[in-house]
Amino acid sequence: MKQLLEQKGKSKAKKAADMEEIRVELRGTMGGKHHCLIDDDDDEEGDEDMHMYPADMYPDERDEYREAVPVRASKASEWNRDQVAGFMRGKRKIGMGIEPPSLYEIKSKYLETEYKDMEAYVNLQREKCETYRCTIMCDGWTRPTKLSIINFMVYSKGSTFFLKSVDVSDKIKDNKYIYGLLKDVIKEVGEAKVVQIVTNNGSAFVKAGKLLMKKYNMYWTPCVAHCIDLMFEDIDKRDSVAQLIGNDRKITNSIYNHGWLLTKMRQVCGGDIVRPGATRIATNYIALDSLLKKRVDLNKVFISNEWSSHKLSRTEVVHEVERLMFDHQYWEKVEKLVSIYEALYTVLRIVDSEVVLTMPFVYELIRLMKANLDRLKAKEWVKLIIADRWDRTLKHPLHAAGPGVGSNPELLQAVHDVFSKLDPNAEGLCNFGNEIKNGSC
Numbered sequence: 001m002k003q004l005l006e007q008k009g010k011s012k013a014k015k016a017a018d019m020e021e022i023r024v025e026l027r028g029t030m031g032g033k034h035h036c037l038i039d040d041d042d043d044e045e046g047d048e049d050m051h052m053y054p055a056d057m058y059p060d061e062r063d064e065y066r067e068a069v070p071v072r073a074s075k076a077s078e079w080n081r082d083q084v085a086g087f088m089r090g091k092r093k094i095g096m097g098i099e100p101p102s103l104y105e106i107k108s109k110y111l112e113t114e115y116k117d118m119e120a121y122v123n124l125q126r127e128k129c130e131t132y133r134c135t136i137m138c139d140g141w142t143r144p145t146k147l148s149i150i151n152f153m154v155y156s157k158g159s160t161f162f163l164k165s166v167d168v169s170d171k172i173k174d175n176k177y178i179y180g181l182l183k184d185v186i187k188e189v190g191e192a193k194v195v196q197i198v199t200n201n202g203s204a205f206v207k208a209g210k211l212l213m214k215k216y217n218m219y220w221t222p223c224v225a226h227c228i229d230l231m232f233e234d235i236d237k238r239d240s241v242a243q244l245i246g247n248d249r250k251i252t253n254s255i256y257n258h259g260w261l262l263t264k265m266r267q268v269c270g271g272d273i274v275r276p277g278a279t280r281i282a283t284n285y286i287a288l289d290s291l292l293k294k295r296v297d298l299n300k301v302f303i304s305n306e307w308s309s310h311k312l313s314r315t316e317v318v319h320e321v322e323r324l325m326f327d328h329q330y331w332e333k334v335e336k337l338v339s340i341y342e343a344l345y346t347v348l349r350i351v352d353s354e355v356v357l358t359m360p361f362v363y364e365l366i367r368l369m370k371a372n373l374d375r376l377k378a379k380e381w382v383k384l385i386i387a388d389r390w391d392r393t394l395k396h397p398l399h400a401a402g403p404g405v406g407s408n409p410e411l412l413q414a415v416h417d418v419f420s421k422l423d424p425n426a427e428g429l430c431n432f433g434n435e436i437k438n439g440s441c
Helices: 004-025 059-094 105-134 175-189 203-215 224-236 239-255 259-268 284-300 307-309 316-325 328-351 359-375 379-392 408-420
Strands: 133-143 149-155 161-169 194-199 219-222
Touching: 059 328, 105 133, 105 149, 105 161, 133 175, 149 175, 161 175, 175 194, 175 203, 194 203, 203 219, 219 224, 219 379, 224 239, 224 328, 224 379, 239 259, 239 284, 239 316, 239 328, 239 359, 259 284, 284 316, 328 359, 359 379
Parallel strands: 133 194, 194 219
Antiparallel strands: 133 149, 149 161
C-alpha cells in the first residue's frame, strides 16, 4: 500500500510538471475551464451576457476581463487553427484531464514571462550591434482612417528586431521632420553602432538621408524593392503600355462581370485569371502574364458553338473583348512587354526575399537586368528609365563594394569610399587602393 501511494504521488508530481511544461508551450491558448460562476451583478432574467471568471480573479478585475471577451471570440477560430495541433500533441503526451491556461493567466503570468523573454532577445540583439554594428530600417504606412505610422527596425548580423513605432498623423512629414526623427533614432541606438539607414524613396526621406550622410559617418540607401517598383510605375505611365494594361483590364472585367463567361473560362483554363491590383505595381505584370498564359485555352470559349449561339456574343462590350482575343498584333505587344517586365520582376523577387542577404548582389543584379534588356532589344526609353532610377537614387558605394570586386577600378574605388566613410581613421586606409589613388593618401 505504501509503495502504491508513493507511486501515485510521483505520478501526480510528474503530471503536474508536464502540465506546466505544456502550458508554457501553449502560451497564447484561449479558453479553458473556469471555476467561478456568474458575475453577481448579472440579473436573473438573463437579458445581459453572462461571463465565467477564473477562481483567483479579483472582483475589480472583472470589467477588464469582460472587455476582453469579444476579442477572444473574434480570434478564437484563427487561434484554434494555429494551436490545436500542439494542444493535441500535449494531450497525447499527458493523457486526459489537462486544463489549458485561462485568459486571466495569459494576460498576467504568461504575458509577463513572454515580455521578459522578448526583452532578453532584444538585449542580445543590442549586444550584436556593439560588435558588428547595425542597419536602421524604417517603414511608413497609412491606414484607410488616415492614421499614419512609421515603424523602425534594427538589423545586425542576420537578425532584426522592432525598435519602436511613431504616430505621425498630425505631423507635416517634410524632410526637416523626417531628418529630426531619424536623428533621434540614431541617438537612441547609438551613433557609433549605425552603419546604414534604409528608407523608402519619398522625396522627404531622400533629402533627410542625404543630410544625415553629411552629418554622420554612415550611409543612407533607399529600399531596393521600392526602387524597382518605381521602375515598374514609370514604365506603366508610358501611353503605349497604359493602353495594353487598359485592354487587359477590359478583358478580365468583362469575363468576371458575366457569370456564364466566367464559368466557361474556369472550365477551360482550370482556374482564375490574376486581376490587376491597386496596391503593388508589379501586379500589372502578374496580371498580363496570367492572361497571356491562359490566352490559348480562353480562345476555345470564343470559337465554341455555345458562344456563337449565346446572347452575350452579340453585345457590343463583349464583342470588343472577342476582337482583342484574336488580335495577334496586340498579343505580340503584350508578350514583348511581359518579357521586359520579367527582367525587372526577377530582380524584384530576389531583393525582396527573406531567405538570404541580397544587398551585396544588388550591383551585379542590376547589371544582369540591363544585359537582359539588351538581349530582349528593349526600346531606348525603357533603358533610360532603368538608368535614371539607378544612377539618381539607387546607385551607392555600399552596393558596389560587394563580392566580386576583382580588379575593376570602379568597384575598388567604391570599397575605398566605403571604408573611408565608415571609419576614416582606420589604420592602413592610406595604403588601400593606391593603384587607383595615384599612389597618395
